[in-house]
Amino acid sequence: MAITITIPTALRQYAGNNATVAFEAETVGALLQRLVEHYPNLGKHIFDGGKLRSFVNVYVGDEDIRYLQGEATPLKDGETVSIIPAIAGGR
């Protein structure tokens, strides 16, 4: 089952300039692994030593995965996963 993942503007340059991409995955962690396998240059921006960097915000629908089951959060067909900017940027 394909899950759509939304890429924030800041990271699109490392993801073939795509705003969204879709991969097959059962969990959020597996989905993000697919993503960085497909776009290796993206890896260091969101992962550090195999773990999601602490300020990377990942949502399933409107829910922050920190309040779900983190990277183990299961995914259902048709759900959208979003990487949201860590902060608003600019002053």
Add this chain to the structure above:
Amino acid sequence: MRTTPLDLIGNTPLLRLTRLTTGLAPGVEVYGKAEWYNLGGSVKDRPALWMVRDGERRGALRPGMRIADATSGNTGIAYATLGAALGYGVTLALPANASPERIRTLRALGAELILTEASEGMDLAITTIRELVAGQPERFFYPDQYSNPANPQAHYETTAPEIWAQTNGRITHFVAALGTSGTFMGTSRRLRELNPQLQALAVQPDSPYHALEGVKHMASTRLVPDIYNPAAPDAVIEVRSEEAFAMARRLARREGLLVGISAAANVAAALRVARELERGVVVTILCDSANRYLSERFWEDSDLIEGAGI
């Protein structure tokens, strides 16, 4: 002598860091400009006041008009503060994921907010406010902090001479993060006039995806500020978001200074510069206090708490 609220902008204290600097060469001093002492609580009061006053002088801002701009927080708080003090309405576009403290502060000061799609970042907030203003130019004054020369001019006329006086002309290195680049551009331009040997070092996040609120990754943004000259910094110092978080905790727990994330990034960079020196006076900007970031999760890390080492 009567003091008005606007008199509380500028003339901020310059603090010497004493506990985080213990490993440095004896001839090296590190200072931070305590910008949360400004009326609106951040360094942004300076450019906001200069841009508003410049707009009034040029006739671009007239009674009954609203001040409109794109800002994720501190400049918006500065506009909202000045607008309230001077009698102008304020309309701001900002990404919907701006911190709740900032959004509440802006609303408390009476500003009208347009929250833009979070995933599009600051760039969408900028294009949104530009479209709004272009449609009703007689209703809005758009200071456009990214392009307005009054932004760096505020630092040229206030921040730089204050630092020069407060260090008795001894400053050797100025370190500041780039957001609009106004602080860096204006301050370094004046300091170099006063001391052509001055080293001006710009702080940048290690990635376009970062947590340094208020800091712009110049190498990747689609909207490079017009006021920014990429040739101006003598060097660029990259700071990882994790390093800024750790420094924010160290400043709180080792210096008693509760500062924001960009301030912590500045100190992290300043200390890196200072460690390479035998002698020198390194000055950076403590852009705002931690009050606006206390809901951030990184404070929960219990490292560095005195007496916790059991």
